[in-house]
Amino acid sequence: MEASFPKTILSHGMDNRYLVLAVSTVLNEEGNSEKHLIITASQSLEYEEQCILRNDWCTTPVEPGDIIHLEGDGTSGTWIIDEDFGYLILYPDILISGTSIASSIRCMRRAVLSETFRSSDPATHQMLIGTILHEVFQKAISNNSFTPEKLQELACQIFQEIRHLKEMYRLNLNPDEVKQEVEEYLPSFAKWAGDFMHKSTSADFSQMQLSLSSDGSNNNSTCNIEVINSLDIEESIWSPRFGLKGKIDVTVGVKIHRGSKTKYKIMPLELKTGKVSNSIEHRSQGETKKKFKDPSAPQRPPSAFLFCSEYHPKIKGEHPGLSIGDVAKTLGEIWNDTAADDKQTHEKKAAELKENTKRILLPMELKENQMQQKTGVVKADKSKKRKRRKRMRRKRKMKRKKMMMYMEESGNCIGNLIRTEHVKRVCDGQYLHNFQRKKGAMPVTNLMAGDRIILSGEERTLFALSRGYVKEINMTTVTCLLDRNLSVFAESTLFRIDQEEKNCDIDTPLGNLSKLMENTNARFVTMNKSEFLPTFLRNITKSMDLLFSKKLRDLIIDFREPQFIPYLSSVLPHDAKDTVASILKGLNKPQRQAMKKVLLSKDYTLIVGMPGTGKTTTICTLVRILYACGFSVLLTSYTHSAVDNILLKLAKFQIGFLRLGQTQKVHPDIQKFTEEEICRSKSIKSLALLEELYSSQLIVATTCMGISHPVFSRRTFDFCIVDEASQISQPVCLGPLFFAQRFVLVGDHQQLPPLVLNREASKIMSLSNKLTYEGKLECGSEKVANAVINLPNFKDVKLELEFYADYSDNPWLIGVFEPNNPVCFLNTEKVPAPEQVEKGGVSNVTEAKLIVFLTSMFIKAGCNPSDIGIIAPYRQQLKVINNLLVHSFVGMVEVNTVDKYQGRDKRIILVSFVRSNKDGTLGELLKDWRRLNVAITRAKHKLILLGCVPSLKRYPPLEKLFCHLNSEKLISFLLCIWSHLIVLL
DNA sequence: GCTCTGCTTAGAGGA
Structure with a gap:
């Protein structure tokens, strides 16, 4: 049997996780179907229990191999889940949002699609209104100010926020209309506050019917509810027991007055705006409205109401297992039974918050007593029970600690x-x-x-x-x-x-592909008058998109030959000719040819940039020329840092940029180009100003994934340049191409970005050249003269080494530290240094020790730790090296995988190849010659390679490397480290 | 076989 979630740790107790071993459907005595499950919560699978699903639960699509969570009573070894009691949560570790569950009632596919593909559910202006109103309400309740003036002020402020203006831009809305629509709701906010807050006597509060299960009294007593304070906004609730997640608009403290009794409760408050429809969601809303029995309710539904715990309409037969009623019920239970009698002050907020969370996650603990009574479990004598509980608690704690350590180890x-x-x-x-x-x-x-x-x-x-x-x-x-x-x-x-678990973003690539395949028949839908203009404009944009799709299909799928116009004069504006000519002056011939080709292109151009050929410079020049000609340009790359690399070079020229997307480390020289900074400095507070910014002739720069930005919903460009195109998967690379008439792909299908070249580096380069470029790579610059690595304290280090071992008698040490020796390979064959294969991956402790030893020597010799880079192909090896570094006081030396070093360099690079075994096991990783090529081209001054030659020889790319190292007279050779020297470690 | 990057997120309302 194949387990659906093989990593799940089965367990009993509150967070129980059962593995379903067998499922059978049987008829019970009344002739109704039941599902009988054989389940186990023991890792060894030996202790079996039974679970019986009755009524609607019978249709739960549970199968052998599934992981389930059970709520209810399983003390007898048999769980019975029916319409009155108990829950089965299928795949409890996949947390599903309340919205998804609600929408699944109408259409399961829809819910799954919109959870998976954001773009399947496009934004609407109603959503924007709803979002703004939520924020107004949340601000108002946290400031406890619902006066019409204050609400107006808040609405104005929030309306002007850049993220809302961006949405207005995306939807092509009239800002005055949006504002008016928002303002229409404000009186109902004020009314709500009047009804539920700030009253002097409890009798003034709106009456509503609440059934408080907590006091066990009859379910229909009338009470007054008073909202005292707001405790939190947008609090998130994650429940790995119920498999649910969500956010609470406002968490409020309320006083419930019934007769002479007053209770304090913490409750979630949900806000709904918009028109009433007959949807399930709105029916629920209506239900709630009825419950509140507000005689003065306006025509629209109440703008706000308490989603009280007792509210759980049962909607039968629409969804197996978990209907909206169940969701509401679940949430209800979560919030239930939490009365605290005294009013709590703001100072107690921390404690409250904590309590709050407890309520969210531990409802069953609080209900434990109740449940035992209900199921008639005979209670053992109290002290015994207490002991048992204590034992259980300790056990649980231990288990958690163990889990925790396991997690940390990972x-x-x-x-x-x-x-x-x-x-x-x-x-x-x-x-x-x-x-x-x-x-x-x-x-x-x-x-x-x-x-x-x-x-x-x-x-x-x-x-x-x-x-x-x-x-x-x-x-x-x-x-x-x-x-x-x-x-x-x-x-x-x-x-x-x-x-956070990797959120595999399939949305953009698949969205791009589906866009590529979209049909060219744009459809105009019927619409009312006020919506006509924006819809019309949207459709115009849409039909343009579709034209782009057709063209891209021709070029990419049908391989239509790209077309070029014959003469430059037809594209170069007359007044730009001089500027362009002067820019071209600084280029060599092939670069100039590339520029010309791009300018003449009607479809696309490909530029291959091998390391050191001045790829970034070429792109910069291209951008400058296109800008001078008055073309609009969209500049994209694989990573944020690659985008910024180009912008940094362009920053000295008088070109305006709009840098989109969030970068964690923005270079100070680029800061001024970021959208955030531009909006701040220009104090953009209206849609008109934002539209002006977006339509200006700025060069838009972002990553290929950044294309969901609002600007792309209304703009196209003359040219799109994609840097590092060879590193980007095709479906992602496709994205920005939809927004331009012509595109330029720049990259190197063999390798990665260039590096700063000097004499040593060029030797280093000869390796790479021989291996992958068959000698086509040339050193692009002779200007860097400072030939060698500077080790000011090398004498001291030498002395120290003499103390351990005879330095001059050990050629490998000379090979490592000799400044005029840019490349050396240290062979661990005779040491030996065997690899370790664990679940986390492959590692090699001896190599790790050697690497750390050499690193510390370089640092002692006066090398800056930030100039040293350690590379290993395997993550597990990085962990081992990092661990040793932590304990060696070497300081911050960057340790990373080959892949992460792409496009970067360091003065000294130490590579640990890790693989060393006698049985001939090969990993896939080192078979890729491109990975080796990256590893050996990251060093500017010194490259130290460490590994077991006989093992590594089995990899064709490495064999080629050894061959070259042996034949190349200029660089160092294979050096053997003798085992007695390991004493150094 | 064990490697990488890009994405904020649920819900905002309608049907």
């Missing part, structure tokens, strides 16, 4: 962190946090700057508090940019960081 998590320093607020929704280990140093981790993370508390109740990314990580501190401010938690709170 390198995808860092636990036991405490907050240090103050939280720095960057802007709304961005807070800079610093964390340190409570005890000891950071563990060895895969986490790197830029990685997306989920931040949780170590207590399970504080699960998934916030998300964000790693800004910086070193041996003692990890700095994260998070979407929530965690200073509300006590200083002693222990946190953990988990790497």
Whole structure:
């Protein structure tokens, strides 16, 4: 049997995870179908339990091999899930949003598609209105100010925010109409506040019917509800028990007055805007409205209401297992039974927040008693029970700790962190946090700057508090940019960081492909008058897109030959000729030919740029020429840093740029080109100004993935330049091409970006040249004269080495440190240095030790740690090296994979090849000659290769390398390290 | 066999 989630750790208890072993459908005594499951929660699969699904649950599509979570009572070894009691959650570790579940009732495919492909559900102006209104309401309730003037002011502010203006641009809306539409709702906000907040006596509050299951009284007593304060905005709830996730518009503290009794509760508050329709979602809304029995309800539904816990309309037979009713019920239970009798103040917010989360995640713990009563479990004597509970708790804790350590070992998590320093607020929704280990140093981790993370508390109740990314990580501190401010938690709170699972973005590439295949028959839909103009404009844009699709299909799928116009005079504007001529002056002949070809192209041009051929310069010149000719240009590349590389070179020329997309490290010289900075400096606060910016003759620069930006919904360009095109997958590379008449792809199908060349580097280059370019690569510049690596304290190091071993008697040491020796290969054949194969990958401890030893010697000799780079093809080896570095006080030396070193260089590069075995095992990784080519072309001054020659010889590319190393007189040779020298380590 | 980059996210409303 194949398990659906083989990594799931099966367990009992609150977070139980069962593996389904067998499923059978049987008829019970009443003649109704039941599904009987044989399940197990033991890793060894030996202890079997039974689960019976009745009523609607019978249609749950559960199969052998599935992982399920059960809620209810399984104490007897048999779980019974029916319409009254219990839940089965299929794939509980896939968290599904409430919206997706709601939309799945109408159309399952639709829900799955919109969860997978964002673009399948395009933005509408109603959504924009809804978003703005939500923000107005949230601001108003957190400031506790619902006066008409204040609401008006808030609406104005929010309306002017750049992200909303961008959406207006995308949708081609009239800003006055949007604003008016927003304002129409404001009185209902004020009314809501009047009804539910700020009243002097409880009798003034709107009456509503609430059934509070918590007090066990009859379900229809009338009570007054009073919203006291707002505790949180957009609080996220993740429940790995119910398999649900979502966000709460506003978390509020309310007082419920019934007769003489008053109860304080924390409740979620959900806001709905828009018109009433007969949809399931709106029917639910209507239900709620009825429950509130608000006699003065306006024609529109109430603008806001409490989504109270008791609300769970049952909608039967529309969805197996989990209907919206169930979702609501689930959420309801989550929020249930949490009454606190005294009113809580703002100072208690931290505690409240914590409590809050507890409520979200541990409803069943609170309900434990109730459930046992309901199922009639005979209670053992109390002390026994207490002991058992204690034991269970300890067991659970131990298990968690074990899991935690397992996670940390895998390198995808860092636990036991405490907050240090103050939280720095960057802007709304961005807070800079610093964390340190409570005890000891950071563990060895895969986490790197830029990685997306989920931040949780170590207590399970504080699960998934916030998300964000790693800004910086070193041996003692990890700095994260998070979407929530965690200073509300006590200083002693222990946190953990988990790497967010890769969100494989299939949306853009598949979206691009489907766009490529779109039919050219643009359809005009019927529309009302007020919508006519924007819709018309959208369709015009749409039909242009479709023309581009047709053309791209011809070129890319049908391989139509690209066309060129015969004469430059027809493309070069008269007044640009001089400028263009002067720009061309600085170029060599092939570069000038490339420029000409691009200018003459009607479809596309391909530019192959081998390392060192001045690819970036060529692109810059091209951009300058196109700009001078008055063409609009879209400039894209594979990575943010590659985009910025080009912009950095162009920054000295008088060219305007619009740099789109969020980069974590923006160069100060490029900062002024970012959209964010432009909008700030020009204080763009109206759609008119934004439209002016977007339509100006700025060169738009972004990554290939950045094409969902609003600007592309309304603009096309004369030229699109794609840098590093050979590194980008075709479906992604396709994206920007839809927005331009002509495109230029620049890249090297053999290799990667160029490097700074000098004499040593050129020798280094000869390696690469022989291996992959068959001698076609030439050194592009002779200007760099400082030939050798500078090691000011080398004498001291030499002395130290003499102390351990006779330096002059060991040619390998000379080979390594001799400045005039740019390349050497250290053969570990005789050491020996065998590889280790583990679940995390391949590593080689001896090689790692040698690398760290050599690195420390270079640093002692006076080399700057930042000038040294360590490369290994395997992640596991990086971990081992990093771990050794942490304990060797060598300082920050960059250790990375070959792939990550693409397009970059260092003065000294040490490569650990790792593979060393006698059985002839080969990995795929080193068979790719392009990877080897990258590894050996990253060094500017010194390249030290380390590995076991006989093992590596089995890889054809490496064999070629050894052949070359042996034959090349100018560079160093294969050097054997003798085992007695390992004493150094 | 073990490697990489790009994406904020759920929900914003309608049907």
